[in-house]
Amino acid sequence: MGRVYDDVRLAGAYQAGNEMPEASLRAWVELIGSFSPRSAPAVVEIGAGTGMFCAALARWRRASLVVGVDPSVAMLAQAGRFNEQTGVHYVGGSADAVPTGGQLFDLALLSRVIHHLPDRRACARELARILRPGGVVVIRTTFRERLDALVYDYWPALRDVDSERFPARQEVLSDFTACGFSVREEASFAQPVTSGLREYHARMATMPQSKFTHLTAAEFQSGLRRLEADAAAEPVTRPRPVVERYDVVVLALVQPLDGSG
Numbered sequence: 155m156g157r158v159y160d161d162v163r164l165a166g167a168y169q170a171g172n173e174m175p176e177a178s179l180r181a182w183v184e185l186i187g188s189f190s191p192r193s194a195p196a197v198v199e200i201g202a203g204t205g206m207f208c209a210a211l212a213r214w215r216r217a218s219l220v221v222g223v224d225p226s227v228a229m230l231a232q233a234g235r236f237n238e239q240t241g242v243h244y245v246g247g248s249a250d251a252v253p254t255g256g257q258l259f260d261l262a263l264l265s266r267v268i269h270h271l272p273d274r275r276a277c278a279r280e281l282a283r284i285l286r287p288g289g290v291v292v293i294r295t296t297f298r299e300r301l302d303a304l305v306y307d308y309w310p311a312l313r314d315v316d317s318e319r320f321p322a323r324q325e326v327l328s329d330f331t332a333c334g335f336s337v338r339e340e341a342s343f344a345q346p347v348t349s350g351l352r353e354y355h356a357r358m359a360t361m362p363q364s365k366f367t368h369l370t371a372a373e374f375q376s377g378l379r380r381l382e383a384d385a386a387a388e389p390v391t392r393p394r395p396v397v398e399r400y401d402v403v404v405l406a407l408v409q410p411l412d413g414s415g
């Protein structure tokens with residue numbers, strides 16, 4: 155499932171289709187950075203994709219180092235194109251094989267990636283290796299039991315698809331606590347992603363997320379037509395921002411694995 159992002163079309167559509175208004179991205183980065191055990195943290199983003207969070211963390215949280223790891227060459231090419239920045243390095247790798255030494259990072263971000271991992275526990279073990287003691291993992295996702303995005307109003311079949319793909323909260327917590335992490339904080343955080351339905355429609359028309367590959371062409375077109383009609387009916391002068399909510403879990407490394415380093 156993770157390899158879906160090797161698709162050059164999807165990688166090309168991802169950046170524009172998932173950008174956030176600057177204020178929303180900044181709010182997210184402030185929240186994520188607030189969990190860091192130190193100022194100017196060394197950050198690793200697992201499944202960095204096109205690098206939106208890597209660049210923003212370097213820019214606004216003054217991270218001392220940001221390493222974005224992703225197995226997809228196509229996504230990393232987009233990161234180099236759109237989110238190159240001083241202090242940010244993009245490297246090929248995966249959640250269970252990060253090509254760096256141990257005990258290097260203060261904060262690891264996993265944004266919208268946990269559902270792609272074939273072996274979450276191997277990822278937790280790898281993070282226990284590369285984080286410093288006291289370092290934190292910030293998981294940004296939607297747990298299976300809380301699938302509440304607007305996208306499901308237009309493509310209801312995606313709710314079933316996502317309830318298969320997304321892990322339940324307790325499954326994720328168990329995998330990390332088994333590897334030396336303890337739950338430090340859980341939150342739910344929502345920010346506008348587009349200014350209104352017109353912009354949302356324009357984005358969804360590009361199928362900017364892997365979930366759309368699970369729909370037939372007819373299912374996709376039917377949802378898109380309904381969204382287009384609603385967008386056309388929205389008053390141009392009073393668009394209603396589309397808000398997306400995510401679950402956030404923060405786990406602290408309390409017991410580094412033997413032999414890390």
Ligand SMILES: C[S@@+](CC[C@H](N)C(=O)[O-])C[C@H]1O[C@@H](n2cnc3c(N)ncnc32)[C@H](O)[C@@H]1O
Pocket residue numbers: 155156157159160172200201202203204205206207223224225226229247248249250264265266267270271272
């Ligand atoms: C939905 S994108 C998220 C990108 C970025 N984190 C964001 O929030 O915008 C998911 C990313 O996870 C990557 N991915 C898939 N399988 C992975 C794995 N096993 N380890 C690390 N990253 C993986 C994909 O290549 C893709 O770039």
